[in-house]
Amino acid sequence: MNNFVIGIESTAHTFGVGLCTVDGKIIEDFSSHFVPEKGGIHPREASEHHTKIASNILKKALEMVNELNGKIIGIGFSQGPGLGPCLRVGATIARAIASYLNVPLYGVHHGVAHIEIGKKLSNARDPLVVLVSGGHTVITALEEGRYRIFGETLDISLGNLIDMFMREAGYPSPAGALCEKLAKESNEITDLPYIVKGTDLSFSGILTAAVRKLRNGTSIKVLCRSIQEVSFSMLTEVTERALVHTGKNEILLVGGVAANKRLKEMLRIMAQDHNASFHTIDKWNGDNGAMIAWVTALLLQFGSPLDVNKSFVKPLWRLDEVDIPWKG
Numbered sequence: 239m240n241n242f243v244i245g246i247e248s249t250a251h252t253f254g255v256g257l258c259t260v261d262g263k264i265i266e267d268f269s270s271h272f273v274p275e276k277g278g279i280h281p282r283e284a285s286e287h288h289t290k291i292a293s294n295i296l297k298k299a300l301e302m303v304n305e306l307n308g309k310i311i312g313i314g315f316s317q318g319p320g321l322g323p324c325l326r327v328g329a330t331i332a333r334a335i336a337s338y339l340n341v342p343l344y345g346v347h348h349g350v351a352h353i354e355i356g357k358k359l360s361n362a363r364d365p366l367v368v369l370v371s372g373g374h375t376v377i378t379a380l381e382e383g384r385y386r387i388f389g390e391t392l393d394i395s396l397g398n399l400i401d402m403f404m405r406e407a408g409y410p411s412p413a414g415a416l417c418e419k420l421a422k423e424s425n426e427i428t429d430l431p432y433i434v435k436g437t438d439l440s441f442s443g444i445l446t447a448a449v450r451k452l453r454n455g456t457s458i459k460v461l462c463r464s465i466q467e468v469s470f471s472m473l474t475e476v477t478e479r480a481l482v483h484t485g486k487n488e489i490l491l492v493g494g495v496a497a498n499k500r501l502k503e504m505l506r507i508m509a510q511d512h513n514a515s516f517h518t519i520d521k522w523n524g525d526n527g528a529m530i531a532w533v534t535a536l537l538l539q540f541g542s543p544l545d546v547n548k549s550f551v552k553p554l555w556r557l558d559e560v561d562i563p564w565k566g
């Protein structure tokens with residue numbers, strides 16, 4: 239009989255249930271994404287989507303456990319950071335299953351999950367990690383039991399910059415893939431503010447300037463290309479500085495924005511200049527349940543369970559506040 243853990247993701251637009259054997263040999267994801275008709279992700283609307291879809295998704299995961307003659311021995315959920323109403327859907331379901339099955343409950347940090355699934359699926363061992371998603375833009379590495387942050391955004395995330403700009407142009411979120419496609423259709427670049435402060439980044443000035451240029455008639459294709467070139471160059475610069483500072487010889491790119499080919503190209507070229515290897519993953523870069531299940535399996539082995547009565551969600555949980563009980 240296979241011993242499984244279940245991981246529930248519900249920080250923002252995705253409701254996902256992941257399955258993982260405790261040794262990480264079988265790993266699967268059942269996810270559903272909330273797509274707003276227009277505009278950004280409204281927390282209440284997204285949480286309603288999660289509530290509606292949850293039983294269906296959960297059923298698929300439980301059926302798979304049955305088919306594989308498995309047994310569930312632990313439940314994890316994204317405890318934060320994220321949108322409060324969305325986080326509470328996942329937390330409530332996780333608590334209910336943990337109590338019903340009488341198995342331990344684990345709180346997973348969403349950013350740690352993006353990183354750990356990246357490490358598992360790429361062959362990076364001790365990388366400098368670039369985590370770029372809707373919620374995070376950080377350059378980090380595991381040092382003495384915590385993900386230490388060597389650089390991060392001072393305002394909005396890179397994913398938000400792209401999505402908020404695209405929204406101004408009339409495209410619903412997430413629109414990173416569309417931005418990448420439009421960027422490829424332009425050879426021209428227009429000036430946008432390049433803001434690096436030490437090892438930190440600021441993207442809000444780019445957004446303001448790009449929106450102003452859009453309203454003044456600059457083509458969306460030129461603006462998509464320019465936003466990518468400027469913001470990705472900024473990110474590559476601070477990653478290079480962190481690489482030299484930490485002396486690491488691997489770079490791992492994870493999170494939803496890691497799907498972008500131009501970003502991968504820039505980081506790969508910079509890594510080569512420093513004789514470092516570049517790693518990323520194709521599957522499970524966007525939000526999913528599998529990454530939560532995998533960290534639940536790690537926590538089952540190395541961490542401690544949560545007391546159900548104290549399993550509150552943490553919408554503002556920082557990556558560098560999380561104790562990491564495993565090495566490498």
Ligand code: AMP
Nearest residue numbers: 371372397412413414494495498524525
């Ligand atoms: P996550 O929160 O990890 O699911 O990441 C979602 C973010 O990734 C959103 O801001 C998307 O717009 C962004 N994203 C997805 N695909 C791409 C892409 N090809 N280029 C840039 N950003 C992307």
Ligand code: MG
Nearest residue numbers: 371372373525
């Ligand atoms: Mg994410």
